[in-house]
Amino acid sequence: MAEEFGRTYWEQRYEGHGHGHGHGxxxxxxxxxxxxxxxxxxxxxxxxxxxxxxxxxGAEAVWLASRGWRVTAVDIAAGALERARRNAEDLDEDVADRIDWIRADLTEWTPQERFDLVCSHYAHPQGPPQELFRRLAAVVAPGGTLLVVGHDPADRHSGAPHAEVTSAHVTAREIADVLDPQEWEVLTAEARPRTVTVADGREIAMSDAVLRARRRG
Incomplete structure (x- = not known):
């Protein structure tokens, strides 16, 4: 299953129907x-x-940039980034100018700076997801925030994308467990149900695993 979420998988997924690891x-x-x-x-x-x-x-990157954030937006798929760049430019050129788009594998890429906010939504890495969570936590600046949103195991019976893929699911507690409590204050760690409309028009119930933590300054 590890090979499923490599670069080829995501390029084909975006080429096929334009929605890779968005929120549904x-x-x-x-x-x-x-x-x-x-x-x-x-x-x-x-x-x-x-x-x-x-x-x-790029919906999340655009939202952050529209609120004044300077955003580094990273994805493994060139097709996704091209769509995201066009979407941002079509919406607002000033917003688009606050976003740097980078094609990289998050399980290998190491930025040269730390961030006030690191967020990830439904990332499906190759290999153990806990390793990705550790890498993301490592680039949060002192006093900064880590936000990870994943597919809670309750999604396995939801009919949502990747619902049948066991490795795509994680609990908020499993995310929190990678954080050293001496360095991190966990502010949110829970499952949250919500309803989304998928591409064929159906409404499905999903459950998000939500982890928000603040790195102690």
Whole structure:
């Protein structure tokens, strides 16, 4: 199963129907809202430098940039980044100018800076997801925020994309367990149900695993 979520898989997925690891709602980045957990958990944060890890078509990166963040948006798929760049430019050129688009494998890429906010939504890495969570946590600046939104195991029977793939699921507690409690304050660690509309028009119930933590300064 590890090979399923490599670069070839994601390029083919975006080429096929244009929705890779987004949050399940039909539409494009400039035609749908950002992930609701991002809005709920970071809406009160002062803008700074953000890393959107696994940006997909860029809805979350665009939302952050529109609120004044300087965003580094990373994805493994060139097709996803091209769509995201076009979506941002079509929406607002000033917003687009606050986003740096980078094609990279998050399990290998190491940025040369730390970020005030690191967020990831439904990333499906090759290999153990805990390793990716550790890499993301390592680039959060002191006082900064880590937000990871994943597919809770309850999604296995939802009919959602990747629902049948065991390795795509994680609990909030499993995410939190990679964080050293002496370095991190866990602010949110829970499963949140919500309803989304998928590409064929069906409404399905999903459950998000939501982890928000603050790195101690």
């Amino acid at each position: 709602d039909a539409g494009t980045a400039h035609g749908r809202p950002p992930n609701p957990q991002l809005v709920a958990e970071t809406g009160d944060l002062a803008p700074g430098r953000a890393l959107d890890a696994g940006t997909g078509e």
